[in-house]
Amino acid sequence: MGDAVDIRAGRLTPAEYDANFDELYPPLDRKRALVEASRCYFCHDAPCVEACPTSIDIPRFIRGIHTDNVAGAATTILEANIMGGACARVCPTEILCEGACVRTAQENKPVKIGLLQRYATDHLLESGTQPFTRAAPTGQRIAVVGAGPAGLACAHALARDGHDVVVFEKRPKGGGLNEYGIAAYKVPHGFAQKEVEFILGVGGIELRCGVALGRDIHLRDLRREFSAVFIGVGLGGVNVLGLPGEELAGVHNAVDYIARLRQADPASLPVGHDVVVIGGGNTAIDIAVQSRRLGATNVTIAYRRGASQMGATRHEQEVAQTNGVTIRHWTRPVRLIGEDDHVRAVELEYTQLGQTGRLMGTDDRFTLRADMVFKAIGQHLVPSALDGSVDLLEIERGKIKVNEDRMSSLDRVWAGGDAIGQGQDLTVQAVEDGKIAARAIHRYLMD
Amino acid sequence: MADLRCEIAGVKAPNPFWLASAPPTDKEYNVVRAFKAGWGGVVWKTLGEDPPVVNTTSRYGALHYRGHRMMGFNNIELISDRPLQLNLQEIKRVKKDWPDRAILVSLMVPCEEESWKAILEVVEETGADGVELNFGCPHGMSERGMGSAVGQVPDYIEMVVRWCKAHTRMPVFVKLTPNVTSILAPARAARRGGADAVSLINTINSITGVDLDLMTPMPTVHGKGAHGGYCGPAVKPIALCMVGEIARDTECRGLPISAIGGIETWRDAAEFIAMGAGSAQVCTAAMHYGFRIVEDMVTGLSNWMDQKGYRSIEDFRGAAVPNYVDWKDLDMNWDIKARIDQDLCIKCGLCHIACEDTAHQAIAALRTDGARRYEVIDAECVGCNLCSHACPVEGCITMVPVESGRPYMTWEQDPRNPRRVPQAAE
Structure with a gap:
């Protein structure tokens, strides 16, 4: 392979790191927020509300921004x-929401609902006001496993209803993927922790970090000690390629590297000169863009199908491309090539759809140099963490099976978030799961 | 290219776009800039007796609406605060340098014949084309017995106009205040006094808002606020109505009108001209955007006239006046129904909720395979136009006439009218 492996930290100046890992989308100031808010038509039966998994009353909150009723x-x-x-x-x-905005239909320019929502919520979080109160104590204790969006949403709703909640979290901090999994430039400046503090601020929620289900606590004990259990553990397992060379140094799970990046000073993170990312979801985009922003020269995403099949949205694909990432569609890795136990290249094969619609290789191959390879081909639920009670906790298509109330097959056990998700594993969907489960748990406990 | 020249009460101008008596016409510097930009005339900011008035700071208030600045505008500024002689010298020089442009001079002096006589004499020497008697300003000067304090008393108007007509050969325009219950009484008084033309509307008594921190009306002057004169786009409908009232009044028939009130575009001006006005005075729009807005006003009006086949202002001046009637003369048999263009509809539902909550429950909110669809229920639709106004998509909801075959029938002819006088043939 000739040249030495080139993986280094500190490729950029401090100013470049600051710029690269600051907010990708700066917040709206009041003036811009007012102009944007004035674009909302205050629709009746608004399509944006229907498109939001949590059914936020978007026209109402935008009207509040417009009248300076930001709280x-x-x-x-x-x-x-x-x-x-x-x-x-x-x-x-x-x-x-913005895809459903009637202004998208009208002029392909939706109201910037996301930025307006941020304007309002930032205002409240920065004000330090706690808008929520708790109902009279019920004396019921509920265990929530996982302090990600599903778990915290569930815990917050239950705490408001007067229940006491203990949240068990495997990692050192709460927040789940907002703290460990989302690209740094989307949630900078410690936002995830501020939000966790705000949620806990309602009272009645005890967060115990560093406690893992199946290791430190067990489902059968939780069911015995608590009135109800909510499982929001996400997807702990990372999918493997199953290819020769996968064990080479320099081959990483994208989610692990992103978690590291989120907890470290970017300048301390080594990144390769040539980076290849395998996958087509938002995680692939996040690691590819962050690699570029850490100073990698060549970053290529290899995805086995076309642009329209990518799990990453069109917008995310554009972010990758405007950050200098090359997306190679219709390519799949066939082996990772190493030298001295370190990855040096990836051999890829072009793909196409066969007559039956099945994806197949074309035998036409090429090689990309790579000092680092990131695998971003999805995660899966690790059932063993559920404490050997798998027999009872029914699994369906690799996820915990729940009914519409998010109740599992086990008595007094509910679940939500990516651990049950059969779709796109969105934060907003996890929050909705937690909300629905909390409502069901409350109903169950109070009947 | 249409001929935009206008003549009103003998005052000629290359186009009907004039700057109203206001801050933009306070001095030579501004007026020359306006003429260079293409304005057809100006009404010089009101002159009074020396010593000049003194103004406060914080003179303007504004109403902003959904991101649009200065939809409404108000001021508590008084008449010109510069020495009379300085104004007169400048007027004389500008008129000499710009002989083709109309220059009226706005005047406001105490209600005494000698005062009017004296100022008319000196204004006449400037060569100005005419005077405009400021009987309109509702703030400040009215507390001193001038402005709208005169304009609200028809007898005073008539009296002062008579004095002025007796003491000058110049055309006399009378600027009317809208702060009256009917504009016809002051307009008729002006005509009786011999006025050559009326200008309207002056500004409307107003407070643009209340500062909820200071608890003071706005604009605020050191913790207090006084009512000011309201103008800008928000007042145009009021001005159109008052201009139309005078234009169609038999006692005022033929009295030339210089229109004022929220005029910002060529279209606004065309509407006032169609309502009988001979020229269109502008202030707020110039104060918002600067003088060069006149460029589009000139070409816009000209292009529209070409398109319509109007060769001169007179070709369409007053064309809408015969159609401005009383309610009782409207056709009770006219029927229109809302029609929603489903291809243009963006599914905002505003037509539905407006009709459902506040009108006639005549627009159904349907779901077809989950997709929203809004449909007019003809049997319930009274043709009120509300949905077409609420709809944010141009041309999506139209009000379509229903062919009834029934004749034009006024309320006075309508059998449903309990006070109808039966016709002889019945």
């Missing part, structure tokens, strides 16, 4: 979605 606007948002601040930053709005 009222924020409360409207948070009543429906306690993680409205994070969702304002990470939601793929172009396929949700």
Whole structure:
């Protein structure tokens, strides 16, 4: 392969790191927010509300912004979605509220609902006001496993209803993927922790970090000690390529590297000169763009199908491309080539759809140099973490099976978030799961 | 290219776009800039007796609406605060340098014949084309017995106009205040006094808002606020109505009108001309955007006239006046129904909720395979236009006439009218 492996930290100047890992989309100031808010038609039976998994009353909160009733606007948002601040930053709005906005139909220019939502929620969080109160204590204790969006949304709703909640979290901090999994430039400046603090601020929620289900706590004990259990553990397992060379140094799981990046000073993170990312979802985009922003020269995403099949939204694909990432569609890796136990290249094969619609290789191959390879081909639920009670906790298509109330097959056990998701694993959907489960748990406990 | 020249009460101008008596016409510097930009005339900011008045700071208030600045505008500024002689010298020089442009001089002096006689004499020497008697300003000067304090008393108007007509050969325009219950009484008084023309509307008594921190009316002057004169786009409908009232009044028939009130575009001006006005005075729009808005006003009016086949202003001046009637003369048999163009509809639902909550429950909100669809229920639709106004999409909801075959029938002819006088043939 000739040249030495080129993986280094500190490729950029401090100013470049600051710029690259600051907010990708700066917030609206009051003037811009008012202009944007004035574009909302205040629709009846608004399509944007229907497109929001948490059914935020969007016209109402935008009207609040327009009348300088920003606290009222924020409360409207948070009543429906306690993680409205994070969702304002990470939601793929172009396929949700903004995609449904009637101004998209009218002039292909939706009201910037995400940025307006951020304007309102930031205002409230920065004011330090706590708009929520708790109902009289019920004496019921509920265990929530996982302090991600699903778990925290569930815990918050239950705490408001007067229940006491203990949230168990495997990692050192709460926030789930908002803290560990989302690209740094989408939620910078410690936002995820501020939001966790705000959620806990309602009272009645005890967050115990560093406690893993199946290791430190067990489902059967939780069911015995608590009135109800909510499982929002996300997807702990990372899918593997199953290809020769996958064990080479320099081959990483994208989610692990992003988690590291989120907790570290970017300048301390080594990145390769040539980076290849395997996958087509938002995680692939996030790691590819962040690699570029860490100073990698050549970053290529290899995806086995076309642009329209990518899990990443069109907008995310554009972010990758405008950040200098090359997306190679219709290509799949066949082996990782190493030298001295370190990856040096990826051999890829062009793909196409066969006559039956099945994806097949063309035998036409090429090689890309790579000092680093990131695997971003999805995650999966790790059933063993559910404490050997798999027999009882029914799994369907690799996820915990729940009914419409998010109740699992186990008595007094509910679940939500990516651990049950059969769709796109969105933060906003996880919040909705937590909300629905909390409502069901409350009903169950109070009947 | 249409001929935009206008002549009103003998005052000629190359186009009907004039700047109203206001800050933009306070001095030579501004007026020359306006003429260079293409304005057809100006009404010089009101002159009074020396010593000049003194103004406060914080003189303007504004109403902003949904991101649009200065939809409504108000001021508590008084008449010209510069020495009379300085104004007169400048007027004389500007008229000499710009002989083709109309220059009226607005005047406001105490209600005494000698005062009017004296100022008319000196204004006449400037060569100005005419005077405009400021009987309109509702703030400040009215507290001193001038402005709208005169304009609200028809007898005073008539008296002062008579004095002025007796003491000058110049055409006399009378600027009317809208702060009256009927504009006809002052207009008729002006005509009786011999006025050559009326200008209207002056500004409307107003407070643009209340500062909720200071608890003061706006605009605020050191913790207090006084009512000011309201103008800008928001007042145009009021001005159109008052201009139309005078234009169609038999006692005022033929009295030339210089229109004022929210005129910002060539279209606004065309509407006032169609309503009988001979020229269109502008202030707020110039104060908002600067003088060069006149460029589009000139070409816009000209292009529209070409398109319509109007060769001169007189070709369409007053064309809408015969159609401005009383309610009782409207056709009770006229029937229109809302029609929604489903291809243009963006599914905002505003037509539905407006009709459902506040009108006639005549627009159904349907779902077809989950997709929204809004449909007019003809049997319930009274043809009120509300939905077409609420709809944010141009041309999506139209009001379509229903062919009834029934004749034009006024309320006075309508059998449903309990006070109808039966016709002889019945």
